[in-house]
Amino acid sequence: MSEPTPCAYDKNNPFPAKLKVRCRANAPESQKETVHLEIDLTGSGLVYKSGDSLGVFPRNTTQLVDAVLKAYKFSGDESVTLPKTETTLSLRDALTTQFALGAITKKFVQFVHDNAACDCDKAKLAEVLGNADPVAQKAWIDARHVLDLGEEFPSVKCEAQAFIEQLRKLMPRLYSISSSPEFVGKDSVHLTVAVVRYETNGRKRDGVCSTFLGEYAQVGETTLPVFVSNSHFGPPADLDAPVIMVGPGTGIAPFRSFVQDRAARGAKGKNWLFFGDQRVKTDFLYQAEWEKALADGLLTRLDCAWSRDQDYKIYVQDKIREAGAEVWKWLNDEGAYFYICGDAKRMAKDVEAALIDIFKTYGGLDDAGAAAKLKELKAAGRYQKDVY
Ligand SMILES: Cc1cc2nc3c(=O)[nH]c(=O)nc-3n(C[C@H](O)[C@H](O)[C@H](O)COP(=O)(O)OP(=O)(O)OC[C@H]3O[C@@H](n4cnc5c(N)ncnc54)[C@H](O)[C@@H]3O)c2cc1C
Numbered sequence: 001m002s003e004p005t006p007c008a009y010d011k012n013n014p015f016p017a018k019l020k021v022r023c024r025a026n027a028p029e030s031q032k033e034t035v036h037l038e039i040d041l042t043g044s045g046l047v048y049k050s051g052d053s054l055g056v057f058p059r060n061t062t063q064l065v066d067a068v069l070k071a072y073k074f075s076g077d078e079s080v081t082l083p084k085t086e087t088t089l090s091l092r093d094a095l096t097t098q099f100a101l102g103a104i105t106k107k108f109v110q111f112v113h114d115n116a117a118c119d120c121d122k123a124k125l126a127e128v129l130g131n132a133d134p135v136a137q138k139a140w141i142d143a144r145h146v147l148d149l150g151e152e153f154p155s156v157k158c159e160a161q162a163f164i165e166q167l168r169k170l171m172p173r174l175y176s177i178s179s180s181p182e183f184v185g186k187d188s189v190h191l192t193v194a195v196v197r198y199e200t201n202g203r204k205r206d207g208v209c210s211t212f213l214g215e216y217a218q219v220g221e222t223t224l225p226v227f228v229s230n231s232h233f234g235p236p237a238d239l240d241a242p243v244i245m246v247g248p249g250t251g252i253a254p255f256r257s258f259v260q261d262r263a264a265r266g267a268k269g270k271n272w273l274f275f276g277d278q279r280v281k282t283d284f285l286y287q288a289e290w291e292k293a294l295a296d297g298l299l300t301r302l303d304c305a306w307s308r309d310q311d312y313k314i315y316v317q318d319k320i321r322e323a324g325a326e327v328w329k330w331l332n333d334e335g336a337y338f339y340i341c342g343d344a345k346r347m348a349k350d351v352e353a354a355l356i357d358i359f360k361t362y363g364g365l366d367d368a369g370a371a372a373k374l375k376e377l378k379a380a381g382r383y384q385k386d387v388y
C-alpha cells in the first residue's frame, strides 16, 4: 500500500481557511461571550481526529495597529525586515500579522526610555526601571501594553526597524476541536471559543485571537491561517469502554467531538458528561445537542454544575463528589476512561482532588493508595487532561 501524501500545511505553512459559520453559544443576556465556529478545510489535506486542537494565527485589528502607528509617530509605510529573515514588508503589515502588540517586557520599557526625547519621560521611565520593589515594578509593566507606552510617553521617537526588533512574535493560539471528522465531514472543523475581554491600566483589552475569531473575522471572507496540532488526548480505541468527561466552560469542546465520534463509530460504551458554567438559562452550551444525545442514548448521564444560579458556588467537582460511588464503580469495576478539559489553574486541580477523595471514600484507599491508583490510570491512558 502506498504511503498517504503528507499534508503541505502545518504550523510553518498554515492553511488559509475560510470561516463558514459563527454563532453565539451563550444566550445574549449571558455575562459570557462564547462562540461556536465552523471552519472550512476544503483543499487543505489537513487531517484531524477527535481530541486534536486547531492552531490559529491571529491578526491585530486595524484600529489597534493605527493607534500604535500614531502613538509612535510612524506612517505605516516604512519598510521593515523581519528578524533573522530576508522578508521585507511594510510596518503596517508587520504590525498586523507578525508582532504582538499586547503585554510588554522590561526590555521594551528600557527601549522606550532610551528613545524618549524629553527628560520628563526619561525620568519617569527611569523611576520604573529602577524601582527596588520587584512586585510593584512587575505590576506596572503587566498593566501596560505596547500602545500604552507610546501614548503615556509621547516623546518617544525611534526607527521602525528598531521598534519591531523590540516586539514579540505574534504566536498562534490553540483551540480544542469540538467536532469529529467522522460526524461533520473531514473538511469541516468546529471550535468553541470564549472571547477574552478585560481591563488593565484603565483601558479595555481584547484577547487577540479570541476576538479575531469571535468578532473581527468575517464569515465567508476573512482568511484564517490554521494548522492541526495532533494530541494524545482522545477517546478510547476500545468502543465498549465507558468514558467520563469533565468539561466546564469551553472545556466542553473536545467532548462534543468525543460524543460525535463515538456515535459515528457506533460505540457501545457508556458516556457520562459533567458540564458546568455560570447559569443554566444562558450558559448551557450546546444544550439541544446534549438533550438529544441523552434522548438517543448516546449520552448515558449528564450532570451540570451551575455556579451562579444560587448564592453559593456549585462546581463540577461537587457533582463528581455527589456521584462518587457511581464514579468509583465506572472507574474501578467497569474500566472507564476519565477526561478533564478546560481551566488548568484551578478547575483541573480541584477535579483531581475530588477524584482522589473518591478513591479514598469508596475504594478504601489511603493517601498513598489513592495516588498510586491515579498513577495507574494515567499509565493506562485512562486519566487524560487537555487543560490550559
Ligand atoms: C491545548 C489548548 C486548547 C485550548 N482550547 C481552547 C478552547 O477550546 N476554547 C477557548 O476559548 N480557548 C482555548 N484555549 C485557550 C486559547 O488558546 C487562547 O489562550 C485564548 O483564546 C486566549 O487567547 P487570546 O489571543 O484571545 O488572548 P491574549 O491576547 O493572548 O490574552 C490573554 C492574556 O490576557 C491576559 N488576561 C486575560 N484576562 C485577564 C484579566 N482579567 N486581567 C488581566 N490580564 C488578563 C492574560 O495575560 C492572558 O494570558 C486553549 C489553549 C490550549 C493551550
Ligand SMILES: NC(=O)c1ccc[n+]([C@@H]2O[C@H](COP(=O)([O-])OP(=O)(O)OC[C@H]3O[C@@H](n4cnc5c(N)ncnc54)[C@H](OP(=O)(O)O)[C@@H]3O)[C@@H](O)[C@H]2O)c1
Residues within 6 Å of the ligand: 032, 194, 196, 248, 249, 250, 251, 276, 277, 278, 305, 306, 307, 308, 313, 315, 316, 317, 342, 343, 344, 345, 346, 347, 348, 350, 388
Ligand atoms: N490561557 C489563556 O489565555 C486562557 C484564555 C481563555 C480561557 N482560559 C482558561 O480557560 C478556562 C475556560 O474558560 P471559560 O470561559 O470557558 O470557562 P471558565 O471561566 O472556566 O468557567 C466555567 C465554569 O467553571 C467555573 N469554575 C470557576 N472556578 C472553578 C473551579 N475551581 N473548579 C471548577 N469550576 C470552576 C465557573 O464558575 P464561576 O466563574 O462562577 O466561578 C464557571 O461556572 C478559563 O477558566 C481560563 O482559565 C485560558
